[in-house]
Amino acid sequence: MKKSAIILLHIGYWFLYLLLVASFLMAMANKKMHQSLPGIGQLILFTPLSLVTVLPAATGFYSFYTFLFTRFLNKRKIIKFFVAGIITVVLCGMLPVVILSLQLPIGWRITGNIGELGSMTLFLSMLALINGIIGLVMRGFITWYGDIRLKEELKRRNYEVELALIKSQLNPHFLFNTINNIDVLIEKDPVKASAYLNKLSDIMRFMLYESKSNQVPLGRELTYIEKYIELQRIRTSNPDYVVYDVKGHSGNFMIEPMLFIPFIENAFKHAEHKKSENALRIEFEIQPASILFRCENRYSHEANTKPDHIGLGNELIKKRLELLYPGKHQLTVIRQDGFYKVSLILDLNEN
Secondary structure, three states: OOHHHHHHHHHHHHHHHHHHHHHHHHHHHHOOHHHHOOHHHHHHHHOOHHHHHHHHHHHHHHHHHHHHHHHOHHHOOHHHHHHHHHHHHHHHHHHHHHHHHOOOOHHHHHHOOHHHHHHHHHHHHHHHHHHHHHHHHHHHHHHHHHHHHHHHHHHHHHHHHHHHHHHHHOOHHHHHHHHHHHHHHHHHOHHHHHHHHHHHHHHHHHHHOHHHOOOEEHHHHHHHHHHHHHHHHOOOOOHHHEEEEEEOOOOOOEEOOOOOHHHHHHHHHHOOOOOOOOOEEEEEEEEOOEEEEEEEEEOOHHHHOOOOOOOOOHHHHHHHHHHHOOOOEEEEEEEEOOEEEEEEEEEOOOO
């Protein structure tokens, strides 16, 4: 939701609130109900409107709207939320009572009518609670509406991501080189050529069909990556320049398809010194509730002048991760000592 719409929503709510309070006080004045009120009631009726009605309402509303929602409710800390909410409404009710009691004679504050102050505190605390609940509902609505817009944006951008991924991976240069290499192998080693051709077929099938699913098994994703790396190896006379290592077991993990391949594909594209060993390193470390992915490659200083090392674009990849794994990922991209290093941690703990 746009910021201007949120501001108008707040202004509209407080306008209606003040209108309701003013109408209530005018009705009380017209019916001369204030004549039957005790001293503290008279004080409530004729004290400035902003102190008695707006102060606890506003403090309660925005305490729930901002602090309690983001700190506790949004993080599903329900018990802490209820405890903090009770403390908040009591403090919001006590604040105007303390200010009002200072206007009363010292003797009145010393001698009594503590019950009236307690009743007033309870009444204002309830007022703060009601406005706090309304604040929660409003914040929840804004968050829900924002999530809908975010999902719509994800669907729209998904087409761009999928097209960019397919274009990036199934580009003619990669396909032609791979097919030509397999063609050369047909005469030298037909069995090996057939194996590579099957790997290429599996990669294309995965990218064109299986990657359309919302999630795929982690093991299937790793198999796809391994086959992709093997096809890249046959394009060079030094296959040892690539190091691929997987630690841990994929188990029953399900992940979004093709999360890691943009980094791997661009590492191959920009890797230098392919005649040396360990010019490109790809590692997966699978833990009980997370996945650590590392990808690093040597690069030349000329490549460093390019504005975007990742073909899909840093911002596009970051946005995809934020949409798919909000608050459950950590992406680090650095250039250091002649290496371009990518580190991605995915938190797969559902709790």
